[in-house]
Amino acid sequence: MALKMMLLVYLLILLCRNDVVDAIIGINWGRTSAQRIVPSQVVDLLLQNGISAARIYTSQPDIIRAFHGSGIDLTVSSFNTLGFNTVDAAKVWVQEKFVPFADTIRNIYVGSFVFLENKDAVFDSMMNIHNALQDFGLSKIKVNMPQSHLMLKPNLTRPSDGEFVDEIKDVFDRLFRYLEENNTPLVMEIIPLKFIIEYNYDLSFGFADNKSTNVITDINGFVYTNVIEFLYDSFVWALKKAGHPNLKLVIGQVGWPTDGYPGANTSMAERFYKTLLPFVMSNKGTPMRPGAPIDTYIHCLQDENRMMFRDPYSRHWGIYRGNGEPKFKIDLSGQGRDIFPTRTKGIMRMPDRWCVFNGLNKNRPKVMKQFEKACNQSDCTSLYTGGSCSHLDFVGNVSYAFNMHFQFNFQDEDTCDFEGMGRVVTTNPSNGSCLFRVDVVRGEQNQYLPTAAVLLNKCKLHEVPKCAILLFLLSTFLALL
Numbered sequence: 001m002a003l004k005m006m007l008l009v010y011l012l013i014l015l016c017r018n019d020v021v022d023a024i025i026g027i028n029w030g031r032t033s034a035q036r037i038v039p040s041q042v043v044d045l046l047l048q049n050g051i052s053a054a055r056i057y058t059s060q061p062d063i064i065r066a067f068h069g070s071g072i073d074l075t076v077s078s079f080n081t082l083g084f085n086t087v088d089a090a091k092v093w094v095q096e097k098f099v100p101f102a103d104t105i106r107n108i109y110v111g112s113f114v115f116l117e118n119k120d121a122v123f124d125s126m127m128n129i130h131n132a133l134q135d136f137g138l139s140k141i142k143v144n145m146p147q148s149h150l151m152l153k154p155n156l157t158r159p160s161d162g163e164f165v166d167e168i169k170d171v172f173d174r175l176f177r178y179l180e181e182n183n184t185p186l187v188m189e190i191i192p193l194k195f196i197i198e199y200n201y202d203l204s205f206g207f208a209d210n211k212s213t214n215v216i217t218d219i220n221g222f223v224y225t226n227v228i229e230f231l232y233d234s235f236v237w238a239l240k241k242a243g244h245p246n247l248k249l250v251i252g253q254v255g256w257p258t259d260g261y262p263g264a265n266t267s268m269a270e271r272f273y274k275t276l277l278p279f280v281m282s283n284k285g286t287p288m289r290p291g292a293p294i295d296t297y298i299h300c301l302q303d304e305n306r307m308m309f310r311d312p313y314s315r316h317w318g319i320y321r322g323n324g325e326p327k328f329k330i331d332l333s334g335q336g337r338d339i340f341p342t343r344t345k346g347i348m349r350m351p352d353r354w355c356v357f358n359g360l361n362k363n364r365p366k367v368m369k370q371f372e373k374a375c376n377q378s379d380c381t382s383l384y385t386g387g388s389c390s391h392l393d394f395v396g397n398v399s400y401a402f403n404m405h406f407q408f409n410f411q412d413e414d415t416c417d418f419e420g421m422g423r424v425v426t427t428n429p430s431n432g433s434c435l436f437r438v439d440v441v442r443g444e445q446n447q448y449l450p451t452a453a454v455l456l457n458k459c460k461l462h463e464v465p466k467c468a469i470l471l472f473l474l475s476t477f478l479a480l481l
């Protein structure tokens, strides 16, 4: 009897062990916004939604500390890609930032898309960080460098066209060998909407529900009906041609924006995740890699309304608004249930007050000047074609801009003056799909520094010409988001 019992327990243990590795759904949290959920609330939110992995775009200690002990695997980032030109420089950084939080951190991502310029120097920095981690016995923290479809030769017609651009072949070979030796996957970032626009596909190609009007058949007969499998397999082909056919791939960034462009809205985002996440959890894999689990990081938790942009939708990636409310239904467990994620707890809204244009000044150029000023210092991307507020008339436009500026400044009445053209009201001026926001109270906002500013400071310490290149690359990177 006891023996049988023991056997049973043993069997149960075997069954419960995660020998079959399931795909992970993680979330990225960028903080380039005027209003931000505080780190402890974010950790709480992720735990409530059963999220086991997250990526942040910083290595700020207060944020890492909030994740420490939560059980959530954290990926941190450094955009100071040339700052670690010696192992000693890397050691100082690793000791200060990561040694105290070693159990929490899984990955360090160095740069992003900065591979085209200074590629060897960036790779050397990464190796220095790797060596520093080894010195501290932290070999379980993996260093990596995310890549996008821009690293593939342009004008893909089918996945088998996938091939890495020539300029990076040498350094990619070093990178891939390094990743293989360290049992680390290549991280690919996908921006479905951007790819679809660039390649003139139908929007339906964005969704993993097999309803696309674009159906692509590859030379081997494999059929593609969505951008995720298409790009994933394009990478698989490129890896094959580069001589690394078995290197694992994870999707480090993928999402659908909800505003600022035709087709960027909450119902499309809902459909996107409702089809993508169950696909991820099915471990179905792609035609080129059937059955391969595809770890996938959703981009992203919260809107980033201070993000530099080329595409206006790039400020609207969030599952949550700046005030912590979910925008649409999404089942983060990947079961495809029709549910909202949990709301952020403990958020305090400012009072119901808005700033609008009083309509008195009829001098259009003067009004335009205030409109532009308000937009420059806040976020008017919802007014763009296809945006949720693109139906507003001129007066509506100006009011929208004034209110955004007012909310960005935490309802400071001085910021609703606009040379006498602004007025604070207590009736909600929202119009149809266009929400006039009331934002959250000023919480822990003081450490706000956009990534570019951080980089700029760093650049000043190094050579100036490289700084220009880095800033250019950074802005390209940010515009892609």
Ligand SMILES: *[C@@H]1O[C@H](CO)[C@@H](O)[C@H](O)[C@H]1NC(C)=O
Binding pocket: 154, 155
């Ligand atoms: C890719 O396509 C674009 C326009 O569709 C064209 O301008 C460009 O020359 C093509 N590039 C290559 C490498 O074929």
Ligand SMILES: *[C@@H]1O[C@H](CO)[C@@H](O)[C@H](O)[C@H]1NC(C)=O
Binding pocket: 210
């Ligand atoms: C996708 O749809 C086509 C018909 O449009 C069908 O032949 C195919 O089996 C479907 N694939 C899956 C995986 O459901």
Ligand SMILES: *[C@@H]1O[C@H](CO)[C@@H](O)[C@H](O)[C@H]1NC(C)=O
Binding pocket: 203, 262, 263, 264, 265, 266, 267, 268
């Ligand atoms: C979202 O965009 C799609 C595609 O452009 C459109 O068909 C749909 O009506 C939009 N939904 C909303 C609620 O605006």
Ligand SMILES: *[C@@H]1O[C@H](CO)[C@@H](O)[C@H](O)[C@H]1NC(C)=O
Binding pocket: 369, 370, 372, 373, 376
């Ligand atoms: C707003 O920013 C743009 C671009 O940076 C600039 O050209 C314009 O002069 C600014 N307008 C105002 C009113 O500040």
Ligand SMILES: *[C@@H]1O[C@H](CO)[C@@H](O)[C@H](O)[C@H]1NC(C)=O
Binding pocket: 391, 392, 393, 394, 395, 396, 397, 431, 432
């Ligand atoms: C509100 O929306 C309606 C319908 O689209 C539009 O006619 C009207 O001009 C809008 N009001 C303002 C102030 O923009």
Ligand SMILES: *[C@@H]1O[C@H](CO)[C@@H](O)[C@H](O)[C@H]1NC(C)=O
Binding pocket: 380, 383, 384, 385, 392, 393, 394, 397
């Ligand atoms: C409102 O502002 C947007 C963004 O600047 C602009 O594209 C649009 O034409 C404006 N609409 C009106 C009626 O002025």
